[in-house]
Amino acid sequence: MADRGLVxxxxxxxxxxxxACPVCLPAYVYLKLAGVAFTxxxxxxxxxxxxxxxxxxxxxxGYGSDSGGIVGVLRREKVCDLDEGLPESAKADLNAYTAVxxxxxxxxxxxxxxxxxxxxVVTQVYLSSLPWPINKAIxxxxxxxxxxxxxxxxxxxxxxxxxLYRKAAxxxxxxxxxxxxxxxxxxxxxxxxxxxxxGHIFFLQHAPLELSVLKEELSKHxxxxxxxxxxxxxxxxxxxxxxxxxxxxxxxxxxxxxSSSSKGTAGPNNTKATPKKRTEKDKLFRKxxxxxIIAQVAAVLLYVVFxxxxxxxDGLEEDGGVDD
Numbered sequence: 001m002a003d004r005g006l007v008x009x010x011x012x013x014x015x016x017x018x019x020a021c022p023v024c025l026p027a028y029v030y031l032k033l034a035g036v037a038f039t040x041x042x043x044x045x046x047x048x049x050x051x052x053x054x055x056x057x058x059x060x061x062g063y064g065s066d067s068g069g070i071v072g073v074l075r076r077e078k079v080c081d082l083d084e085g086l087p088e089s090a091k092a093d094l095n096a097y098t099a100v101x102x103x104x105x106x107x108x109x110x111x112x113x114x115x116x117x118x119x120x121v122v123t124q125v126y127l128s129s130l131p132w133p134i135n136k137a138i139x140x141x142x143x144x145x146x147x148x149x150x151x152x153x154x155x156x157x158x159x160x161x162x163x164l165y166r167k168a169a170x171x172x173x174x175x176x177x178x179x180x181x182x183x184x185x186x187x188x189x190x191x192x193x194x195x196x197x198x199g200h201i202f203f204l205q206h207a208p209l210e211l212s213v214l215k216e217e218l219s220k221h222x223x224x225x226x227x228x229x230x231x232x233x234x235x236x237x238x239x240x241x242x243x244x245x246x247x248x249x250x251x252x253x254x255x256x257x258x259s260s261s262s263k264g265t266a267g268p269n270n271t272k273a274t275p276k277k278r279t280e281k282d283k284l285f286r287k288x289x290x291x292x293i294i295a296q297v298a299a300v301l302l303y304v305v306f307x308x309x310x311x312x313x314d315g316l317e318e319d320g321g322v323d324d
Contacts, residue, residue: 006038009054011125015206018236020125022109024053026199027070032235033190034080044129071192082191094186094193100171101196107150108168108214111161114146117211165213176221201228
């Protein structure tokens with residue numbers, strides 16, 4: 001397919017992956033499976049942002065936090081739709097399996113990722129572009145956000161962890177049975193389910209997790225491992241994305257960083273005389289980026305304050321759970 005001026009902003013890459021972010025990687029894989037030409041770029045600002053990945057397409061700016069994520073944006077803008085033309089029965093299966101991947105496997109991976117033993121991986125994915133002590137403050141904030149999302153506390157740590165991995169094991173079993181020895185999961189063609197599963201497996205296989213129950217569970221399903229290995233060279237063989245610099249007061253808003261640095265490929269009407277139209281979401285993202293430095297200064301102050309207080313250990317670290 002011809003270049004349609006797509007730009008995908010991602011968290012930085014590592015370990016041979018174009019992006020080391022488990023949330024960004026499925027969007028990257030989706031575009032590769034769809035055969036759509038796009039410009040991947042690293043966004044080094046707001047590493048804890050919940051809107052990444054971000055897609056630019058002409059005047060449109062779409063966010064991973066939008067309804068349906070980047071896949072939903074691509075469908076609504078009629079850029080590409082891997083699931084188009086599937087019969088209703090196949091769509092029902094696709095939606096069911098995709099929901100399992102995006103809930104059971106995603107939650108279990110979060111648990112694996114934020115264990116104390118995997119702190120270096122977390123640092124690489126989310127904090128490597130930040131100076132100390134901002135990185136520590138964001139790490140502190142993110143770990144508590146993960147605990148809240150997973151419903152983990154000191155009283156239910158063991159029970160909740162076992163439940164997360166039990167569901168993940170069931171998800172792998174269901175996917176393995178569905179795939180069997182086929183090339184793809186649904187109707188013999190790549191779909192959004194393939195993008196979700198491959199993004200998950202690619203991260204799991206490449207990230208140097210010191211402790212991972214998921215890796216052990218995945219290894220029990222040889223057909224899933226072989227399936228990912230066959231697809232990896234086709235989808236991840238490109239050179240690394242360019243880096244989008246952090247926002248400055250004199251620079252364009254984040255929604256236009258990618259287009260301004262992609263040498264005229266960010267949209268069909270990319271001229272200096274025509275300002276880029278922004279959606280309400282774009283304005284919101286601009287505001288978030290504008291106050292990023294202020295927010296991080298506040299985070300540093302909070303970190304300095306809390307670092308000077310001896311806090312009672314909540315027991316999560318000793319029990320091998322999500323680290324404080």
